[in-house]
Every structure is written in C-alpha cells, then in structure tokens.
Amino acid sequence: MNKTITEKILAKAAGKESVTPGENIWLNVDLLMTHDVCGPPTIQIWKNEFGENATIWDKDKLAVFPDHYIFTENKQANRNVDILRDFAKEYNLPHYYDVGSERYKGVCHIALAEEGFNIPGTVLFGTDSHTCTSGAFGLFSTGVGNTDAAFILGTGKIWEKVPQSIKLTFNGKMPEYLMAKDLILKVIGDLGTDGGTYKSLEFDGEAIFSLEMHERMTLTNMAIEVGAMNGIIAVDEITEAYLKPRISKTFESFQSDPNAEYSNKYEYSIKDIEPLVAKPHSPDNINTVHNVQGTQLTKCYIGSCTGGKISDFQAVAKILLGQQVKTPTFIVPATTQIAKQFETETYKGITLFDIFKHSGCAIGPASCAACLGGPSDTIGRASDGEVVISTTNRNYPGRMGSKKSEVYLASPLTVAASAINGKITDPREYL
Amino acid sequence: MDKIIEGKAYVLGNNVDTDQIIPAEHLVYSLDDVEESKIYGHYALSGVPVKEAGLPEGNIPFIEQINNTSEFNIIIGGSNFGCGSSREHAPFALQKAGVKAIIAESYARIFYRNAVDGGFVLPLEADEKLINKISTGTELQIDLENYTLTDLSNKSTFKLLSPGDVLPIINAGGLFKFARASGLIA
Numbered sequence: 140m141n142k143t144i145t146e147k148i149l150a151k152a153a154g155k156e157s158v159t160p161g162e163n164i165w166l167n168v169d170l171l172m173t174h175d176v177c178g179p180p181t182i183q184i185w186k187n188e189f190g191e192n193a194t195i196w197d198k199d200k201l202a203v204f205p206d207h208y209i210f211t212e213n214k215q216a217n218r219n220v221d222i223l224r225d226f227a228k229e230y231n232l233p234h235y236y237d238v239g240s241e242r243y244k245g246v247c248h249i250a251l252a253e254e255g256f257n258i259p260g261t262v263l264f265g266t267d268s269h270t271c272t273s274g275a276f277g278l279f280s281t282g283v284g285n286t287d288a289a290f291i292l293g294t295g296k297i298w299e300k301v302p303q304s305i306k307l308t309f310n311g312k313m314p315e316y317l318m319a320k321d322l323i324l325k326v327i328g329d330l331g332t333d334g335g336t337y338k339s340l341e342f343d344g345e346a347i348f349s350l351e352m353h354e355r356m357t358l359t360n361m362a363i364e365v366g367a368m369n370g371i372i373a374v375d376e377i378t379e380a381y382l383k384p385r386i387s388k389t390f391e392s393f394q395s396d397p398n399a400e401y402s403n404k405y406e407y408s409i410k411d412i413e414p415l416v417a418k419p420h421s422p423d424n425i426n427t428v429h430n431v432q433g434t435q436l437t438k439c440y441i442g443s444c445t446g447g448k449i450s451d452f453q454a455v456a457k458i459l460l461g462q463q464v465k466t467p468t469f470i471v472p473a474t475t476q477i478a479k480q481f482e483t484e485t486y487k488g489i490t491l492f493d494i495f496k497h498s499g500c501a502i503g504p505a506s507c508a509a510c511l512g513g514p515s516d517t518i519g520r521a522s523d524g525e526v527v528i529s530t531t532n533r534n535y536p537g538r539m540g541s542k543k544s545e546v547y548l549a550s551p552l553t554v555a556a557s558a559i560n561g562k563i564t565d566p567r568e569y570l
Numbered sequence: 571m572d573k574i575i576e577g578k579a580y581v582l583g584n585n586v587d588t589d590q591i592i593p594a595e596h597l598v599y600s601l602d603d604v605e606e607s608k609i610y611g612h613y614a615l616s617g618v619p620v621k622e623a624g625l626p627e628g629n630i631p632f633i634e635q636i637n638n639t640s641e642f643n644i645i646i647g648g649s650n651f652g653c654g655s656s657r658e659h660a661p662f663a664l665q666k667a668g669v670k671a672i673i674a675e676s677y678a679r680i681f682y683r684n685a686v687d688g689g690f691v692l693p694l695e696a697d698e699k700l701i702n703k704i705s706t707g708t709e710l711q712i713d714l715e716n717y718t719l720t721d722l723s724n725k726s727t728f729k730l731l732s733p734g735d736v737l738p739i740i741n742a743g744g745l746f747k748f749a750r751a752s753g754l755i756a
Contacts, residue, residue: 163735177657180601187602188746208598215598268656268680284658284684285601286745294755300735332585333650337679366653366678421585511594511655535587535654537617542593 140396143304144371145339147393148279152262160303160402168200169261169278171291174247175205177266177284179222184289195230196295202234202256203227204247209238209506213514245474245505248272248444252356253476255385259374259392264291269444269532271362275355276382277374277392282363302368303402304339304395305330309346311409316567318454319350319357320446320530320550322407324415327364328425329405335365338402341395342372346409352381353450360445361532364422414566416528417548420536428553428565438527439464439558440519440539441551442471442503443510446530449477449484451551452495456486458555458569459498465561469519470495471503478505500558512540521546528557571741575670575692575712576722579704580632580642581625582618587654588681590617592663594655601662610659611638611666624706632667639668644710647674648701651693652681661690671712673719673730675699686736689744697729 142150142157150157153164173181186193195201205223208216220238227235234254236244244250248269251257257276264270264281266288273280283297291297307326326340340362347355355372362370372378374392382390414428441447441455452472472478481492481502495502501518509519510531521527521540527547529539534546549557552566559569596613600606615623615632624630624642632640645664651674652660661684664672671692672685685693694712696719704710709722717730733740742748749755 176597180658183602213598215600219598266656268654270656282656282680284656284680284688286658286688287683290687290745290749294749296754332653333676333678336650336676366650368679512589514595514598533587533589533654535585535589536619537593538587538589538654540595542617542619 141398141400143339143341143395143399144277144373144393145279145304145341145369146301148260148262149299149301151260158301160301162301163298164301165296165298166262168264168291168295168297169258170200170202170256170263171288172202172204172247172251172263172265172270173288174207174267175219175223176207177288178203179219180285181266181288181292182222182226184285185292188289189293193293195292198230198232201232201292202251203232204236204244204250205238206246207507208513210504210518211514211516213516216514243475245472246444246447246507248360249448249473252352253474255382258386258388259378259390264288264297268363269360271367271370272356272360272444274359274362274369274371275352276378277372279369279371281369300337302337302339304341305335306341306343306401306404308405309344309407309409311346313346313349313409316414316552316570317409317412318550318552319354321412321415323358323361324417324425324548325407325412327361327417327423330365332364332421332423333366335362335367338367340365340367340370342370347372348375351377351450353448356448357445364532414550414553416553416563417534419534419545419547422533422548428549428563432563432565434563435526436466436528436557436562437525438519438521439466439468439554440509440527440529440531441469441554442473442508443531444473445532446551447471447473447477449480451530452477452481452491453484453486454551455555456491456494458552458559458566460486460489460494462498462559464499464558466558468500468558469503469509470500471508471519472505475505509539511538528554528563530554571714571743573714575644577643577670577710578641579644579646579706579708579710580640581646581701581704581706582648583622583625583701584648585650585653586618586647588652588657588660589654591615591652591660592657593617597657597659601659607666608638610663611668614640614663614667625701626705630706638666643668643670644712645669645672646700646704647672648699649675651677653678656680658684658688661685661688665690673700686739687745689747692740695731697731700728
C-alpha cells in the first residue's frame with residue numbers, strides 16, 4: 140500500500156477498498172457539528188428541502204454548540220440561539236449545549252474535543268471553516284456550508300473530492316519560547332493563504348509528537364489558513380491518553396504508509412524557527428517578532444479556538460505572573476471548562492485566574508467573541524484605528540471588527556509579553 | 571441556466587475573504603425571510619477596503635447607499651476568492667445583491683462549494699489573470715456554450731475554464747436539485 144492517513148480514512152467512510160486523489164466520492168458522515176451562526180439557516184434549508192417529513196439521519200451524530208454571538212444584546216443574534224433551542228427541543232437532541240444552562244460549553248471545536256466527539260479514523264463535518272481542528276485526533280474533519288450541512292442532516296452523506304496530501308515534518312525539540320502557533324505561522328508563510336487549497340496537511344516529526352493535544356489542535360486548526368481541506372496528525376500515546384477518559388467506543392487508528400504519495404514535502408528544523416507574527420492584513424504576511432518588535436499596540440487579545448485553550452493560558456500565565464499589562468488585554472477562554480480550570484490550574488502556586496486579575500487583564504465568558512468581530516457589543520472587538528495583537532487565526536481587513544483596525548497574529552507567549560510592554564515584544568525577554 | 575450572461579464588471583483583488591464579502595456582524599439576519607434577507611444584498615462586499623473597492627481606481631461603492639442590489643452583476647476576482655470562513659451567507663449575499671457570476675483566478679474550497687451546492691452564483695475560472703485587463707464598469711458577456719468572456723467595449727475575448735466534475739450540479743441548479751434528478755434523494 141502507498142496511501143496517506145487521509146486517503147485511508149476517506150476510503151473507509153466511502154465504503155471502498157482504496158481511494159485516489161482527485162476522485163469524487165460519497166462519504167458516510169460520522170458526526171455533523173453546527174453552531175448559532177450557520178445552524179439556523181442549515182435547519183431552514185433542511186426543512187425546505189425535505190418538507191414536512193424531514194427527519195434527522197441520526198440524532199446521536201449531531202452536535203450543536205451555540206458559541207459565536209452569545210453575550211450580546213443583538214436581537215437577531217439571540218433569535219438564532221432561540222432557533223437552535225427550539226430545534227433541539229422539538230427533536231429531543233441528545234447533544235445540544237444550551238446557553239444559560241449548566242451544559243453550555245462555548246467554542247465548538249474545543250468542546251468537540253472535551254466532550255469526546257473526536258474519534259480517530261472517522262469523518263467529521265461542521266458548518267465552520269475551523270472544523271479542521273479535530274484532525275489533531277487522527278480523523279478527517281472539514282468545514283462545509285449550510286446547504287451541504289442540510290444535505291448531511293437529512294441523508295448522512297456528502298460528496299468530496301479526495302485531496303492530495305502535503306507532508307510537513309518538524310524535527311528537533313521544542314524550546315520554551317516556541318509554541319505550536321509559531322510552527323503553523325511558519326507553514327502559512329511558506330505556503331501562502333492558498334498554497335494548500337483542496338489539499339490535506341499532514342503533520343509529522345519528533346516536535347509534533349512531543350506536543351500535548353491542545354497544542355496539536357493549534358496546528359490542525361490553522362490548516363484552513365492555507366486553504367487546506369483538512370489537517371491531520373496520527374494517533375499516538377498522547378492522543379490515547381486524552382481520549383481514554385472521554386470515549387468508550389473502540390476506534391481505528393490509521394497511519395500513512397512509508398511510501399505514501401505526497402504532492403509536496405516540507406522538512407523543518409525547530410532550531411531554525413523563532414517566534415513569529417502574521418502582520419496585517421493576511422495570515423501569510425509572516426515576519427519574526429524580532430523584526431517588528433516595538434510596534435505600538437492598543438489592545439491584546441487571548442482567546443478563540445486557536446489561542447484560547449488551557450495550554451495557551453498556561454503559557455500566558457508564565458509570562459504574566461507578577462507583571463502588569465500596559466495595554467488593555469482581554470482573556471476569553473474557549474470553553475466553560477477552561478474557565479473553570481482558571482480556578483484550579485496554578486503556576487508557582489497561584490491560580491491562573493489570580494495571575495490574570497492581578498496583572499490587570501479583563502476576563503470574558505467563554506465564546507468566540509472578538510475573534511470574528513461580531514455584534515458591536517462584543518468584548519474585545521477592534522475599533523477604528525486600533526492596533527491589536529491576538530492569539531486568533533485571521534487578520535484579513537475587518538476580521539476582528541473595524542476594517543480600519545490592524546491585527547497581528549502571534550503565539551500566546553508573544554501576546555502576553557507584548558501586553559506587558561504595550562508594544563510587540565519577543566517572549567524570550569520574559570522567559 | 572442561461573447560456574449567455576451579460577452585465578457590468580466589478581473588479582476586486584486577491585484574497586477577497588468572506589469577511590470582506592459579508593462582514594461577520596451581519597450574519598444574524600434571516601436568510602429565509604424575503605424582506606429581511608434583502609439586508610444581505612445591502613451589505614454585500616461592504617468589508618472591502620475602500621481603496622480596493624472597484625479596481626483599478628478603487629473607491630467605487632458596490633452598492634449605492636440605500637440600495638439592496640448593485641448595478642454590477644459580474645465580479646472579476648484575483649486568486650483565492652472567498653477564502654476564510656465557511657459562511658454560506660457570502661455567496662448568498664452576492665446573489666441577493668444581483669451578482670450572476672464570478673470570474674476569478676482561483677477560489678477557496680468552501681466558498682466554491684457553497685456557490686455551487688447552494689446554486690447562488692456561478693463561480694468560473696479564467697485561463698489568465700483578468701483583474702489587470704478589465705476595469706470596473708466595463709460591459710461584459712459570458713458565453714457558457716463556448717466558455718468565453720467578451721469585453722463588449724473593445725470585443726476582446728478571454729477563455730474560461732469548464733467547471734469539470736461539478737458541472738452537473740451547476741446545471742441542475744444546486745446539490746439538492748442534482749441529488750433529486752439523479753435519484754440520490756426522493
């Protein structure tokens with residue numbers, strides 16, 4: 140055999156012996172995920188198309204997370220959550236996580252991991268481009284629109300073209316000042332925002348398998364920023380340890396064959412990589428933190444599916460302990476579980492919550508918040524003329540609010556160091 | 571689907587992401603309510619920076635202030651058109667604004683799928699980079715029999731690429747219509 144992990148998973152989901160890049164196939168979907176922005180129109184299309192007798196193909200394979208526009212006075216945004224709530228009630232959905240209830244989770248991609256929906260060897264579709272995050276668990280996951288999701292909701296099936304794969308190998312050991320975010324920014328800078336269009340990004344190498352799961356999720360999360368269909372990392376002991384308390388099902392772990400075919404292969408040596416930023420207004424506008432240090436900031440933002448995980452906040456705490464931020468700094472945990480961990484996780488005996496409070500950060504409730512701008516009352520939203528450094532995933536014009544703002548993307552360590560100085564700062568100054 | 575599409579060009583650059591096509595703050599309106607969904611047309615392309623709006627000069631509004639539709643109904647884009655989020659609201663907003671077709675150098679995958687599977691706008695690719703050869707406001711004609719684009723101001727003609735594998739879905743008018751016609755769903 141000469142197949143990649145992605146080709147093997149897609150073949151299994153298509154009920155075929157094997158598949159080849161370029162081939163169009165119909166897949167049996169293992170999980171469909173949706174949220175408050177794309178869920179309501181998906182439900183509407185499903186009702187319109189399947190009519191009075193519309194049925195959900197498998198309620199146990201549908202997960203619905205309100206997460207985008209949650210803490211807002213915006214009436215239409217709240218109406219969207221009402222639509223999800225009514226839908227969940229009408230169809231008695233087992234996996235709905237309502238706002239205002241104990242079940243509320245927050246950002247869908249991280250909640251999927253926490254709640255044990257990321258099953259290796261399966262195919263997962265979601266109405267969000269960052270659905271590729273789940274690929275850190277050795278599964279195929281990708282984003283789709285409302286029409287495709289409505290089709291899945293009614294049939295459990297969807298068409299895909301089998302992607303070619305790009306292999307990214309990172310050799311060496313991760314030093315304290317680097318994070319997964321720096322590695323993926325390096326990749327985005329090298330490939331460009333369309334360098335992976337309709338392809339699969341497969342991460343490999345000693346440095347990748349030394350990372351814990353949250354850090355691996357940062358890599359697969361940003362696969363979409365090069366246009367990739369999915370990002371994927373094979374299962375190892377660290378994956379299995381994360382999954383053990385969360386899933387009871389048995390699963391199949393696939394590995395790429397040694398002679399699998401790739402459209403491109405990139406080899407990186409960790410020792411050649413230093414802390415990076417994506418400058419305004421594109422995620423591939425990469426430079427070193429060193430080259431842009433001193434850039435004055437008006438806001439620092441730490442949150443989102445990319446940079447609002449517990450590992451991200453543990454990194455931030457290392458830098459912020461005993462320091463005061465000079466620039467307004469917003470801390471938005473991706474999920475309610477992470478928010479709870481702020482009270483229990485400590486650094487040098489002090490809780491993350493106390494470290495962030497004492498350093499002067501504003502802490503918001505779990506949601507997508509200002510990563511994608513959102514309604515005008517969204518916490519941390521960028522206004523006209525602002526210069527923001529953020530742990531999020533995109534910095535196209537207007538992504539975090541005003542199209543007259545500028546956004547730099549960086550690792551949580553770099554954002555924390557920059558918050559203390561009020562200007563872009565290399566984290567090595569504080570480690 | 572009409573075999574001839576005519577309209578005025580609106581020219582944009584590379585990497586026009588979904589936040590430029592329909593900014594995230596507007597993703598709250600109903601797509602199903604006939605009146606409310608017109609707002610999507612009103613805000614279509616409202617996130618494009620002013621100097622990039624309507625090339626080569628820029629500073630040409632896609633939508634005049636109070637309107638919900640545009641005088642421009644063919645978009646000429648550069649590479650990676652529609653990159654960013656999975657929001658189907660993006661091709662929907664362009665359709666509501668009256669856009670019939672986009673001709674870009676390349677597309678982001680999810681935007682392309684959404685345009686085709688939802689049957690909102692026709693995403694075509696040209697054989698060459700057109701954003702430096704066509705100006706905003708130029709009258710264009712797309713011929714879908716011969717896959718050509720003609721600049722009606724000077725009769726220059728450009729080759730378009732066939733959509734290939736997804737042509738049956740385009741011709742059917744979207745994924746659901748295609749699936750019904752081919753017996754995949756009832």
